[in-house]
Amino acid sequence: MKDENIFTNKKVVAIIATFCCFLWGSAFPAIKNGYIMFNISAGDIPSKLVFAGYRFIIAGLVLLVIAQSSGKKIFNISRKDALDLSYLGVMQTTVQYIFFYIGVSNTTGVKGSIMNSTSTFFSVILAHYIYVNDKLNTQKIMGCIIGFIGVMIVNFSLDLLDFSFRFNGEGFLMIAAFVFAVGAIYAKKLTKSMDVMVVTGYSLFIGGLMLTVIGIILGGRVYHFTMHSSLLLIYLALLSSAAFSLWNLLLKYNKVGPVSIFNFLIPIFGSILSAIFLNENIFEYKNIVALGLVCIGIWMVNKEKVIDK
Template identity: 85%
Template sequence: MLKNKNIFTNKKIVAIIATFCCFLWGSAFPAIKNGYIMFNISASDIPSKLVFAGYRFIIAGLVLLVMAKICGKKIFNISKKNALDLSCLGVIQTTLQYIFFYIGVSNTTGVKGSIMNSTVTFFSVILAHYIYVNDKLNMQKILGCIIGFIGVMIVNFSTDLLNFSFSFKGEGFLIIAAFISSVGAIYGKKITKHMDVMVVTGYSLFVGGIMLLLLGMLSGGSVYHFTMNSSLLLMYLALLSSAAFSLWNLLLKYNKVGPVSIFNFLIPIFGAMLSAIFLNENIFEYKNIVALVLVCIGIWMVNKEKATK
């Protein structure tokens, strides 16, 4: 335990791991959109999107639970209370969040989606104010939230900044997903105080994935067109989730939230860059650049710790 703490509190290692996690999360935007194309899932086929998401998170959860077992962790010795907590976390952090996320991603661009989803940081700061005694809002955090939300607003304007383009099932669903994600993160932090991070993450992904799969199939959804490329993409998305969530939760377990969360500003940057590369989207529109800069400044401000005298 002490060895783990020494490793995961080393500033250089924290920076490397946090950056890696943000790269993985940023890559999810173009990966999911390409997944819809490879599996021939139309924009209106919501049930099949849920099945696609279900497969991803079931695999991700199983990978983590197998790894936990190999590492000697007790994955079956769970009390009724812990089982209820894990089920609730799975429904919140995986099922509910990704119902909105997967639908939202399909109804907007990858660049725009990555910027919209960055609102999770601002929601986390606002919720923490009402939940944690030692994590209250101050003028710096409030200003950071305002600047960040201005950036989110700007990306929804047309190139000439005269028309406001906002789709509730696109950008709106991504904002809802971001809010649910922040609620899930706070709830998950509470559970990991008395349970192993890898076990918690594994079960939450697995349970949430099962729920997504059932909801999708019962609604008539299905996923076919399994080829080598589409299967590899699905495996990448699954491993992305298992790696990013478990590593991020480990960083939060051994460090203060602020110094770790500040790296969240990299997610919209990676998301926008990778969407431009893999989806041929234009990142260099003035509104996108301005929005990215404002969002990153906002995230930096809400997570920057004031220097102590």
């Protein structure tokens, strides 16, 4: 009950959700630098899958070790729970990132960021049909629209006005976003009867293991382990451990919609951190406007109406 009181507090939810999105946003420049450090070429999808697999295997193991050290029984799970955890791992990690990495390789970064942000819409819409206490209303719809406009603005570029649509590019990214939304709702279901850290640890480990196996079978390899590249891989793993654990914890005690809306912050943080670590230009009016719109969107979705019970 104590945990529930803490993690349903709106200020706590906002702080934790924003922190998760900051971590996920930092993954964009970290992954790009990782490709350079590990000498993974742009078209080498199998090696990218192996790289992602290593990241999630480490992330899962870290969580499971922490869970075991804190007294949680990570091996005392039923056959049904094992199957559920496997489904979650394959769905939320393996399937999502296969579509994600292939999709990113077949579209521009601008369009990729926009399409990936549709996970917020899918989460809110799915919650509307699954949960009786998480329905859409005009205010939430307007909040989503305003937030999405902000995401579009921060990624808008006059010299990249390409409205072409490729199924293995933009289409795959939309599928990845949908899978992420479904996985989050499935994780919420599992955490009702299982510990959040155990659920997250196993899902990351199983999904990462599958990514690694698939990547290796397709001919992917990851070499060039140095001090810097290894530290970067460890950082990516730790950010996944922290972000997914905290996110699933929020979903355990809260409605899906008000938590998922914070996904709009990921491309904002990704842009800011890319400017810092990849020397990209960010000091433009569009970025300030975009951040303002995203904040307004978040406020609208989370603001309760007086008549709501």
